[in-house]
Amino acid sequence: MAPVVTIEDALFDQATAELHEALSELAEASKGPLTVRRRVPERRAVLVDINDAHLRPINRFHIEYAKETAGNRDADGVNAAERRRPTTVTAYAGTLHQNRFAATFEDREPLEVYEWMLRTVVQNGGLSI
Secondary structure, eight states: OOOOOOHHHHHHHHHHHHHHHHHHHHHHTTOOHHHHOOTTTTTEEEEEEESSSSSOOOOOOEEEOOSSTTSSSGGGOTTTTTOOOOOEEEEHHHHHHSEEEEEEEEEOHHHHHHHHHHHHHHHSSSSSO
């Protein structure tokens, strides 16, 4: 039996797909050290890897619209009645098994998220750009 998809789920999925597309375009245009991974439909997150063969303290970013974050909650209008898309992105920097840094972006601006990732790579990832 297929899982039931609610309007709220669709709002989160749409916002995540748009964020993935925007970050992919930024990564491709900048030809920088970041690779946006293919989005898995059942995951509401975007994964971004750092293109580097060396083991670094930061080699991956996990970016998501968490339902419990201000701007994404039912009370904020991300619900069936008001149908507002989530507005707050939470980004984590670290490795596959450990997050070292987190940042919250309230306006869903992909460029701001991408620039934060680049700064984090330079300041904490041991990689120069």
